[in-house]
Amino acid sequence: MTKITEKLTTRTLERLARNLADGDEAWDADLAGYHVRAGKRGLSLRVSYYNSVGKRRVLTLGRYGDLTAAQGRNDAREALGVIAQGGDPRALLEKAREDAEHRERQTLRAYLSGPYTAFQNRAKDGKGTLRRIEKDFTDWLDRPMSSLDRAAVERWQADQEAVDKPRSFATLKRSYDALQGLLAHAVERRVISEHPLLRVKLQKPALTEEELAEQGAERRYLEPEEVDALFAGLEAYQEQRRAERRNSRQHGRSYLPDLDHAIYVDHVNPWILLMYFTGFRPGDLFGLRWEHTNLTFKTVRKVIEKSAHKRPEPQTFPLSGAATKVLKAWHRQQGEPKSGLVFPSPVNGRRLSQTAMQRPWATVRKLGGLPEGLQLYALRHNFASQLVMAGADLLAVSRLMAHSSIETTIKFYAHLSPDHTRDLVEAFARKAPGGDVGEAEERGVV
Incomplete structure (x- = not known):
């Protein structure tokens, strides 16, 4: 095989890339050891040398195309400089690669x-x-x-x-x-070459039924006629269940308990009434236990489930007389338990599912003639709205609603507060001469 020796310029490399047969080499006329070798993937720019123990070594600088002729020549000069000082450029490169691999493997x-x-x-x-x-x-x-x-x-x-x-x-x-x-x-710090999770984000979970209800429910209060309809619907629900039970007992299922004399036919009535009178979220009613209640002092003390990750300590909520009356009646009907869920599943005794009240609420709503789109969660919004419209302090309402911050209360309910600011500016104006304007004069009536 004829040894080809010529200066490896861009023009030379372009020609060699077309004509040099696979496996053949061409050596640079100026830099001893610098050469190219033809292969199936093109020309490899290389440096051949002997290390300190006399062993021939070949350092591959890169492939022509990835490196220009000028870059290849410059890298060859640097490698030959290392060799001239007794170093081994290939060993240094291998060590650098090992160090990089070690860093990539760092746990x-x-x-x-x-x-x-x-x-x-x-x-x-x-x-x-x-x-x-x-x-x-x-x-x-x-x-x-x-x-x-x-x-x-x-x-x-x-x-x-x-x-x-x-x-x-x-x-x-x-x-x-x-x-x-x-x-x-x-x-x-260049310990790893790239961020392995740079564009990887956590997937937001689907909203729960309660969260969907909260987002979908219009934040409004119930009109007086709607409150009447709610209580009428609850009573109609009770009567419907009693009639169904009487029918069942008359047709071969006499073993079923008589509901005609029961205060509550099931958990639905006291559950909805308690939400109406306390504004509790559905999840907190599902998780309410008798250990959380103090019927003597009319309080509920429990950890609020929605904010438990931020505030794991229990919070105390006062119960109105109406709410206490509901709980006491349900407590007696349940056999006055000292512990356990206040509203256990009638099927398995465990906690009710998140969707357990959807069908009963639809029935109560229909029987009472309430708007079809009225969400159960509206009872919570009504609780807060009525308190604010009655002049309750927003901070107190925020605590009763177990909001994580008062900003939430202000955002959704502050607009319902009585306009005390108008009373203030009117009181100020009346102190000025001519400031006491009569009602008739204010309307323009002389």
Whole structure:
């Protein structure tokens, strides 16, 4: 095979790329050891040399096209400079690759306990962030950071939501954001080459039936005739169930309890009445236990389920005389239990499902002649609205509604407050000369 030697310029490389046979080489006339080798994928720019122990080595600089002729020549000069000083450029390159691979294999635990701990120790709540990542991503601690992917995140979120007491989406997102911060820090420090979860987001869960009802329900109060219709519907529901029971007992099912003398035919009437008189969310009524109630002091003390992740301590709510009367009657009817759910499922005794009141409410609404679109959640809005219109302090209403902040109360109910500001400016104006304007004069009547 004839050895080709000529200066490897752009023109030369273009010609060699067309004509040099696979496996053949062409050597540069100026730089000893710098050459190209033809292959199926084009020309490889290479440097041939002998290391310190006399072993021939070949360093591949790259492929022509990825590198220009000028870049190849410059890289060859740098490699030959390392060789001239007794170094081995290929060994250095291999070491750099090994270091990069080692960094890519660095586990979440190693980075969390090492560089990221040093970084977070300077932050205000850095220790809390470190604890959150370690606690919430325990199963990932021994995985290389670069191996994390979308599938892992989706499995993690599904597992977190499948536990008996799933945490809220906001809580999961705080933990995930903390992990995202760690990975971004690792990229910035060039420990990993790229952020493996850069465009991976948590999936927002579907709204529960209660949340859908809350969003879909118009925040309005009940008109007086609607309140009358509500109570008429509840009474009609009771009578309908009693009639159904009498019919069943007369047709071979005499073993069923007589409902004619029962105060409540089932849980529906006291459940709806309690929501009307307290404004409790459906979830808190489903989870209400006799241990939460004090019928002597007329209070309910329980953790509010919707905000339990932010405020895990129980809150105390006063009960009106009407609400207490409902609970006492239901308590007697249930055999005066000291513990257990106030409204257990009549089927299995466990907690009612989130949709358990949809059908009964539709029946009550129809029997009472209430608007078809009136949501059960409107009873909660009515409770707050009526209090505000009666002049109740917004802070007190916020507490009774168990809102996470008074801003929620202000946002939805402040417009219903009596306009005391007009009384104030009128009182001020009356103190000025001629400020006491009579009603007839104000209307323009002389």
